[in-house]
Amino acid sequence: MTAADVAIETIHHEMTAFARRARASAGRLHPELSLVSYTLLGHLEESGGCRATDLAAHYALDKSTVSRQVAALEAAGLIERRADPRDQRVQALHLTAAGTEILAQVTASRRVAFRERLAGWPEEDLRRFAGYLLRYNAAVPGPQAPGNRGTVPDPGI
Secondary structure (H helix, E strand, C coil): CCHHHHHHHHHHHHHHHHHHHHHHHHHHHCCCCCHHHHHHHHHHHHHCCECHHHHHHHHCCCHHHHHHHHHHHHHCCCEEEEEECCEEEEEEEEECHHHHHHHHHHHHHHHHHHHHHCCCCCHHHHHHHHHHHHHHHHCCCCCCCCCCCCCCCCCCC
């Protein structure tokens, strides 16, 4: 095994551990908000609202998966459907005031957790790490490519 092979295996192992921790910590930050729900709420906030089919396409998720998540978020009062001003036949999903509030709370909690975990890192290491993550995520082909923050971790990472 080459040094590059060992490094790739280490990256694979660590990214998998990161994804598992992210899924597990979502419930601790807000018991009713899974990582997928948090991600979908974040996308709705960033996009200013969109259709459920847009969410499915963006995250390369099955429409039934998104439909279940959307139904749960609607039932919880975190999102609502509104007629799309560009096409009244289309229903766009938007955050409710409660959705905006919970998203802000969870985001703040996540930032605190990241700051605590990275507290001892020199600023240069933080910049490098951020750059590496941007570069890694930009290499993802398809709809998750560059600049799409808050993406759902792919099991193949």
